[in-house]
Amino acid sequence: MILVTGGAGFIGSALVWGFNEADIEDILLVDRLGxxxxxxxxCKRRYYDFLHKDELPSFLDAAGSxxxxxxxxxxxEMVFHIGACSSTTEVDADYLVENNFRYSQMLWQYCADRxxxxxxxxxxxxxxxxxxxxxxxxxxxxxxKPINMYGYSKKMFDSWVLRQSKKPPFWAGLKFFNVYxxxxxxxxxxxxVPFHLWSQINEQGRVKLFKSYRxxxxxxxxxxxxIYVKDVVDVxxxxxxxxxKKSCESGxxxxxxxxxxxxxxxxxxxxxxxxxxxxxxxxxxxxxSLKKQYQYFTxxxxxxxxxxxxxSQKFTTLEDGIADYYSxxxxxxxxxx
Numbered sequence: 001m002i003l004v005t006g007g008a009g010f011i012g013s014a015l016v017w018g019f020n021e022a023d024i025e026d027i028l029l030v031d032r033l034g035x036x037x038x039x040x041x042x043c044k045r046r047y048y049d050f051l052h053k054d055e056l057p058s059f060l061d062a063a064g065s066x067x068x069x070x071x072x073x074x075x076x077e078m079v080f081h082i083g084a085c086s087s088t089t090e091v092d093a094d095y096l097v098e099n100n101f102r103y104s105q106m107l108w109q110y111c112a113d114r115x116x117x118x119x120x121x122x123x124x125x126x127x128x129x130x131x132x133x134x135x136x137x138x139x140x141x142x143x144x145k146p147i148n149m150y151g152y153s154k155k156m157f158d159s160w161v162l163r164q165s166k167k168p169p170f171w172a173g174l175k176f177f178n179v180y181x182x183x184x185x186x187x188x189x190x191x192x193v194p195f196h197l198w199s200q201i202n203e204q205g206r207v208k209l210f211k212s213y214r215x216x217x218x219x220x221x222x223x224x225x226x227i228y229v230k231d232v233v234d235v236x237x238x239x240x241x242x243x244x245k246k247s248c249e250s251g252x253x254x255x256x257x258x259x260x261x262x263x264x265x266x267x268x269x270x271x272x273x274x275x276x277x278x279x280x281x282x283x284x285x286x287x288x289s290l291k292k293q294y295q296y297f298t299x300x301x302x303x304x305x306x307x308x309x310x311x312s313q314k315f316t317t318l319e320d321g322i323a324d325y326y327s328x329x330x331x332x333x334x335x336x337x
Contacts, residue, residue, distance in 0.1 A: 001048060002240075003076045005030040005056070005107070006083025010184040011121065011176070011232060013041035015080060017183075017337040018233035020046050028076075030056050031083060038186040040336055053083060053103075060110050078240060081107050081120040087190055088125060088150045088293070100153035105160065108168070117170040117243050119236060122158055122252060124177040124225075124298055125151030135301045136175060136254045138162055147293045158252055170243040170250050172309075174235070177256030177300050181229030181321070182329040182337045193263075194226075194322055197270040198330050206280040207270070209263045214296060219283040220264040223297045225256035228321035231313075238311050248309040256300025257315040269319045273326035 002019065006012035007029030016027060025046035032053045033039050042050075051059060084100045104120060111118040127134055128147040141159060146152040158173055180192035200207045211219050235255060242248045267279040286294065305311065316324070329335040 001076055002027045003030065003079045004028070005053065005079075005081045006121070007031050007047070007050075008033055008038045008041050009083065009086075010041075010181075010187060011179060011229060012080070012082040013045065013183045014181065014229045014233050014337055015082065015236055016042075016045045016047060018230075018237050022237065036186050041183045041186070044336060057106060060106075075114075076111075076116050078117045078119070078243075079107060079111050080236060081118065084121060084154075085150070086123075086187075088148050089190075089289075090150055093149050093153075096149050096153040097156070100150075101156045101160070104157045108161065108164070108171075111168040111171070112164070112166045115169050118168040119172045119174065119239055120157070122173040122175045123151060123154040124175050124254070124256065124300065126155040126158060126175060127151075127295075127298070129295060130297055133301075134254065134299055136252060136304055138252060141252070147295075161252070167250070170239075170248075172239055172248075172250060173252035174232075174255045175253065175300070176232065177225040177227055177254070177298055179227055179229050179232055181325050182335055183229070185335065192226075193266065194270055194325060195330075197267065198274060198326060201270060201274045201276055205276070206282055207267050208282050208284045209267065210286040210290075210294075211283045212296070213286070213291060213294075217296055220267070220281060221262050222295075223260035223262050223299070224266075224295075225258070225260050225299045226266065226318050226321070227256050227300075228316040228325070230324075231257070231315045231321075234313060235311060238313075239309065242310060248311075251304075251308055253305040253309065254300035254302055255305070256298070256302065257318075258300050258302035260297060260299035261318050265318060266322075269322040270326070272319065273322040274331075 004012050007016055008031040027047040029047050029050045030053050126144050126146055128145045132143045146155050180194045184191045184195055197207045209220055267281050271279040
């Protein structure tokens, strides 16, 4: 059985879609559905059972003591820990430490004790403003300075992992860059910019982008590394398959396309994807609360990832990813994977 935390969320449910496409459905999903629409990400998915995230620690304790019930007495083939508080504006540091750090420690130790391969979600937010670059060389981890508590909670766990002497037989931390695509619809303000631009294009015929506050960077020339969620899934499926052959090395890796694109590029791709022609852009003021947390440039250095994991597949271009997202999902009656 495969364990996927955050299994109803954006990337987690997309991963379950990827497994289902490969005819794999012996999956235990762990998440908190709450009162929002996240449950819709599961309607077409096939899986063995579902646990609330708060039930998982006691469930694992019971499994270790031989008193496990619920999802039978199955052992886990691999654990994908995708669940976390992913809000970059969350200010409750204690909550982030408990949810993103302590919970991750619990799962790591469970996998290390039982020899279970473990893949977890880190974040490009660990790089902060990018002043130390975007190399995933573990020797450079201590030099990173996150600019929000979310990023720091992820760096806390990355740093803790590297200090551990007892590890799972295979493990990987994936520093997700700007992921977009289907199944992010429940995220509200935290959903990707391509998702929000779809609504703006169709409702107003124009899009709003933040102004630049650096003289050397024109409005709209801020850059991000945008990666399509299907590519993220392909990477995780590659790790699932290749670790069995011992053809990939454990480590903390970047996960982006390796090519930064401007907000203007993104806006134009979105207008073309929505079949609306040339982009029409209004540049607006950035809220003061974001100005000190804003990244003007992100670009994943993917060389180490490709060398260590053997992943050779090309990533989807921004234009092709947006076209697929818009035409096959957002423009349909059922936009979910």
